[in-house]
Structure formats: structure tokens, C-alpha cells
Amino acid sequence: MPLPQPHPDLVSLDLLQSVADFGSIRQAALAHGITQPAASTRLRNLEANIGLNLLDRSSGRAQLTPNGRAIVEWSTRIIDDMRGLLEGAAALRSEAKGPLHVAASMTVAEYLVPQWLIRLRTTDPDLRVSLEMGNSEQVIDLVRERRAEVGFVEGHSTLAGLRSRVVLDDELLLVVAPSHAWAKKGRRVSAQQLAETPLVLREMGSGTRDVLERSLQRLGLAVTPAVELGSTTAIKAAVESGLGPAVLSQLAVSADVDAGRLIAVPTEGIDLFRSIRAVWLRSQPLSRPASRLLAQITVPRSVENSNQQRPAPRNG
Numbered sequence: 001m002p003l004p005q006p007h008p009d010l011v012s013l014d015l016l017q018s019v020a021d022f023g024s025i026r027q028a029a030l031a032h033g034i035t036q037p038a039a040s041t042r043l044r045n046l047e048a049n050i051g052l053n054l055l056d057r058s059s060g061r062a063q064l065t066p067n068g069r070a071i072v073e074w075s076t077r078i079i080d081d082m083r084g085l086l087e088g089a090a091a092l093r094s095e096a097k098g099p100l101h102v103a104a105s106m107t108v109a110e111y112l113v114p115q116w117l118i119r120l121r122t123t124d125p126d127l128r129v130s131l132e133m134g135n136s137e138q139v140i141d142l143v144r145e146r147r148a149e150v151g152f153v154e155g156h157s158t159l160a161g162l163r164s165r166v167v168l169d170d171e172l173l174l175v176v177a178p179s180h181a182w183a184k185k186g187r188r189v190s191a192q193q194l195a196e197t198p199l200v201l202r203e204m205g206s207g208t209r210d211v212l213e214r215s216l217q218r219l220g221l222a223v224t225p226a227v228e229l230g231s232t233t234a235i236k237a238a239v240e241s242g243l244g245p246a247v248l249s250q251l252a253v254s255a256d257v258d259a260g261r262l263i264a265v266p267t268e269g270i271d272l273f274r275s276i277r278a279v280w281l282r283s284q285p286l287s288r289p290a291s292r293l294l295a296q297i298t299v300p301r302s303v304e305n306s307n308q309q310r311p312a313p314r315n316g
Helices: 010-022 025-032 036-050 066-093 106-111 113-123 136-144 191-196 207-217 232-240 250-259 288-297
Strands: 100-105 129-134 150-154 162-176 198-202 224-229 246-249 263-265 273-281
Touching (some): 010 025, 010 036, 025 036, 100 136, 100 288, 106 150, 106 232, 106 246, 129 136, 136 273, 150 207, 150 288, 162 250, 162 288, 198 232, 232 246, 232 250, 246 250
Parallel strands (some): 100 129, 100 150, 198 224
Antiparallel strands (some): 150 273, 162 246
């Protein structure tokens, strides 16, 4: 039978859910790629349409009323079902053997993507995949500009307009040359020492650098650059030559540490764990090839837009 009129639109219900998730209309508007006034107008129209007050604005900060919380709970399944419908329709439209455009940060592209593509080829041997590399900021731009359908970034938190899924947890390691004073067995380096020491760093926009800077900022500290280089390989060579310490992904340095070319130095009082995420446009459901790629690589406990719990800062 026909739906009763008037009835709320899904876009407004989805926006209300984002207000519940973020705790603010401004953040919800940012996630949906609209202005805050536009979001406020849409929410007021939703309240008028339903005939209920859904948000309490008396404190100057919008909070869901009991009615608002109920509407959010009831609308969750409807919105999820619509996403499933859109994703299914996109899969029907997509060419199963068409090209898949992927972008990845340097670390992910060099140390993870090859093995992911090998797995994908076992189920889709004829699928053509193009890969573009850059730092995490550049990868996000490629996805937003629709030059890549899915991107892989390191520890990034500014993902307005994008959906994301954790595919792997990673740890950054402090590494030095074997001749460095910190290479002495049993030595531990504090966050304060790390901040005061000139480091060999990636360029601004790198996910690895972003994680290090944010971890120090939470402690009221900042990095001290010795030199900035554009690739992990160049940084490892600089560290090995004695130019200075560096903080790099364990994915990138494990072979060098095992071979004795670099020494991993324990840190204390600083959290150097991060998540590697797949990102794609919120407004564009994933194609069937992209969905298969994520199904091949996503760890079972990861969920979309999840905030992973971090282990406590390392003490050794």
C-alpha cells in the first residue's frame, strides 16, 4: 500500500543519525558535505514533517531529545537497507572485469598492496587494477576528485565526505643506525627526548608524520626536523648513514631491523599505534571489484567508521 503523506526523506534521517554520531550539527554537516545552516534547515524541516521535536537547542548545542533518539533507532535499519539497495544497484551496473582505480599511501603501496592484489587475482584473474601512489593527503584528494575509487591511508582523521573502514592495525617504530648512541641494548627513549632530538621525517601530509606529530601534540610536544624526505626508502638510507633517528612503520623497517641495518629502539610514554584505513566517497557506493578487494583484506573485527581502541603507550 502507498506510504502515508507526508513522510520523512532518507537524506534528512541520515543527517539526524550523523548528529547523533558526532554530537554536533556542525560536524554532521561537514561529514555530509553541506553547510551548517543548510543542515539546520533540513533538520527543522524533518521535525515539521514528523511533527516532533527531535533536537534540544536550548543549551546552544543541539542534543537529541528522547523522541529524536527513538527516531534515530527506528531509522537505522531503513537507512542500512537503502545503502544495501544502492550498493546492489551499483554492482549490477558495474563491469565485473572493468578497471579498478586504487590510490595508496607510499607505505601501503610498497608493503601491502602487492600481496592484496595477488589475493584478489585468485578470485578475479581478469580484473585490471591501476594504482597511484602519494602521501595520505594526496590519496584523499584523489578519492574526492573521483580519480580513484578507493584509497588507503595511514592514521588519518580528517575524512569529511568519505566513508572508511579499518583494514589493518600498525605500529610506528623508532629506528637508528647501529652506531647511534640510542642503539645500546636496554636503552629506552622518552617522548620528551624524542621531541628534543632532530629527526629524519617524511614531508607534510604523510600519514606516518601525522601520527607522530599528533602523538607528541597530545603530550604538549612537537617534532624537531633534521631533514624532510619524500620516501620511506630515502629515510631508511639517511638513518643508516647516521643522519639521525626516524619513526617509521614496522611494515617498512622489519626486514632492515632483522638484518641489523637498523636498530629498533623502545619508546616510553608515547602512543605510536595507528590504523590503516580504506576510504571511498560517501555519496558513491563501492563497485563490485572494489567490494571484493576490501573483502579480501579487511580483518574480521574491523567495522566501518569504527574508532579502534589503542593499546597503552609502549614501555619497552
